Amino acid sequence: xxxxxRARQLLAIADDExxxxxxxxxxxxxxxxxxxxxxxxxxxxxxxxxxxxxYELAARELGSDxxxxxxxxxxxxxxxxxxxxxxxxxxxxxxxRRWLYEEADRVRIEHLMRGDDELAGLAAKxxxxxxxxxxxxxxxxxxxxxEPRFRAAVDELWPYALGVLPQELRPELARRVxxxxxxxxxxxxxxxxxxxxLQELWxxxxxxxxxxPGAQW
Amino acid sequence: xxxxxxxxxxxxxxPFAHAGSVVAxxxxxxxxxxxxxxxxxxxxxxxxxxxxxxxxxxxDWADEFDxxxxxxxxxxxxxxxxxxxxxxxxxxxxxx
Amino acid sequence: xxxxxxxxxAYVQSGGQVEATDWMPxxxxxxxxxxxxxxxxxxxxxxxxxxxxxxxxxxxxxxLALTAKVQDEVGHAQLIYRVVEDLGKPRERSLADxxxxxxxxxxxxxxxxxxxxxxxxxxxxxxxxAIISQKALLKCSYAPYARIMxxxxxxxxxxxxxxxxVVLAMVTGTEAQRELVQEALDRWWGPLMQFHGNPxxxxxxxxxxxxxxxxxxxxxxxxxxxxxxxxIRELGLTVPDPKLRRRDDGIWEYSEPxxxxxxxxxxxxxPRSQERLAFRRRFLEQEKWVRDAVLAA
Numbered sequence: 001x002x003x004x005x006r007a008r009q010l011l012a013i014a015d016d017e018x019x020x021x022x023x024x025x026x027x028x029x030x031x032x033x034x035x036x037x038x039x040x041x042x043x044x045x046x047x048x049x050x051x052x053x054x055y056e057l058a059a060r061e062l063g064s065d066x067x068x069x070x071x072x073x074x075x076x077x078x079x080x081x082x083x084x085x086x087x088x089x090x091x092x093x094x095x096x097r098r099w100l101y102e103e104a105d106r107v108r109i110e111h112l113m114r115g116d117d118e119l120a121g122l123a124a125k126x127x128x129x130x131x132x133x134x135x136x137x138x139x140x141x142x143x144x145x146x147e148p149r150f151r152a153a154v155d156e157l158w159p160y161a162l163g164v165l166p167q168e169l170r171p172e173l174a175r176r177v178x179x180x181x182x183x184x185x186x187x188x189x190x191x192x193x194x195x196x197x198l199q200e201l202w203x204x205x206x207x208x209x210x211x212x213p214g215a216q217w
Numbered sequence: 218x219x220x221x222x223x224x225x226x227x228x229x230x231x232p233f234a235h236a237g238s239v240v241a242x243x244x245x246x247x248x249x250x251x252x253x254x255x256x257x258x259x260x261x262x263x264x265x266x267x268x269x270x271x272x273x274x275x276x277d278w279a280d281e282f283d284x285x286x287x288x289x290x291x292x293x294x295x296x297x298x299x300x301x302x303x304x305x306x307x308x309x310x311x312x313x
Numbered sequence: 314x315x316x317x318x319x320x321x322x323a324y325v326q327s328g329g330q331v332e333a334t335d336w337m338p339x340x341x342x343x344x345x346x347x348x349x350x351x352x353x354x355x356x357x358x359x360x361x362x363x364x365x366x367x368x369x370x371x372x373x374x375x376x377l378a379l380t381a382k383v384q385d386e387v388g389h390a391q392l393i394y395r396v397v398e399d400l401g402k403p404r405e406r407s408l409a410d411x412x413x414x415x416x417x418x419x420x421x422x423x424x425x426x427x428x429x430x431x432x433x434x435x436x437x438x439x440x441x442x443a444i445i446s447q448k449a450l451l452k453c454s455y456a457p458y459a460r461i462m463x464x465x466x467x468x469x470x471x472x473x474x475x476x477x478x479v480v481l482a483m484v485t486g487t488e489a490q491r492e493l494v495q496e497a498l499d500r501w502w503g504p505l506m507q508f509h510g511n512p513x514x515x516x517x518x519x520x521x522x523x524x525x526x527x528x529x530x531x532x533x534x535x536x537x538x539x540x541x542x543x544x545i546r547e548l549g550l551t552v553p554d555p556k557l558r559r560r561d562d563g564i565w566e567y568s569e570p571x572x573x574x575x576x577x578x579x580x581x582x583x584p585r586s587q588e589r590l591a592f593r594r595r596f597l598e599q600e601k602w603v604r605d606a607v608l609a610a
Contacts, residue, residue, distance in 0.1 A: 028364050039250050045381060052373045147607065
């Protein structure tokens, strides 16, 4: 199915954004303050929006459509990084993931923007919208810097964050985040295997859609 | 947490109008939160965020003596204008 | 009633507007806080039945639209709690009263959602019922509340359109999808008919006396029926009330709603009341450290 290397690349990023957006949308209604709830929901929607744009690009390569790619693959066929699959329904972990993911995503996007194709153009658009995500993540990270729960969450998620990027870009992430790469990044949880949480997420995410395959909604 | 009053400008050139308020620990959070609460639909071109404490409200004025001389409703020129036109021979056939 | 209060009453009854920093009678303030707080609680609790469907939305478009709709409800809660706060009641106390069962929220948010059919019916018809009340509140004597209603009404208009679109996709889809909508409508009709409250005459409603509400309960319900029964029927859906009919004088007749059910439900005895309050309590407590430590200036 994935004969197309370019399509795989697009799907990997799209899957990251879809699954993380799905996780982030879980906070709608239950964030620490109402003001934060509204802001965080915008971020989740942006991520789904990015996923959609990337799926649409991939769909053209694969002769499919965005919804089919987003929802009609089996869990094992998703190409997302394990970081986004983790179920982290507490604020310290959620912000740790947001912060780490934005740093990794920025490295990835900058890399993509150096190309001169349609994907570079889309990456530039995504990058502009990500300005708000970074502002938000940094704002929270600054406040939580001295909070032990946050530090512990960042340490715990660090190997997963590395796994968002291919090997050659990991040192750059370590440089930016100021976290140690001295153990040679050997512990990174990279793409290729999925967390058990993905199965449950997928079942919930596709429950309605699977109830009437091919139907319009 | 302090209250930040939000003033929004819908389109360039229009006045900033009070739109509501957000409760935030500091200006950075107020910025991050107000921009989504008052701008996620592209309905604002700019926001002013002002700590409530910085706002000084004025609500009463003394109004003891006749101030009509400062206002349009303090002037009734109709009668004198009519006489002036008659004298100048410029009275219009239609009442102005 | 002392003369200052008498003057105030005459003032609001002749269309006078009240600001947060104005003097107001204790009774007015107390009734206002209770009314506005119930509205805020309702927006906040209304999020819970819908948010599980964000996670199950069957297309990217629907996921975005539903997330945006629910985000709006949270935003409305923020706007409305701010009004309550500026009347002197801190948000923590309102939320504590809510989860401890000392405060009420609207009946419709105490019921379960069972299928994607509910998603369409709620976004279309529950929001339609709500917007009728909200439009009437644009004339509220308390100006800060009237002003936020403008933003709320503007945002609600997209919700109704989204809901109707979801319903339309299903009634023009498979037979099974159409049945989902009809089945959802069958379950939601009762709560919808109770939504605007029992038909207490305006003159006996303290909310009208103080011009907090500018519309009687029955007036709102009639407006809902007049606007939406034709829209429901034109899709070939049936309203599950054999007595429902429009008289020649334009008044809708219907089966008497169960006012006992309404009373029981809004005081926390609905099918999902306790479960949802517990859910809300769980997250309020879990993230207390964020508010108390991290965000405290």
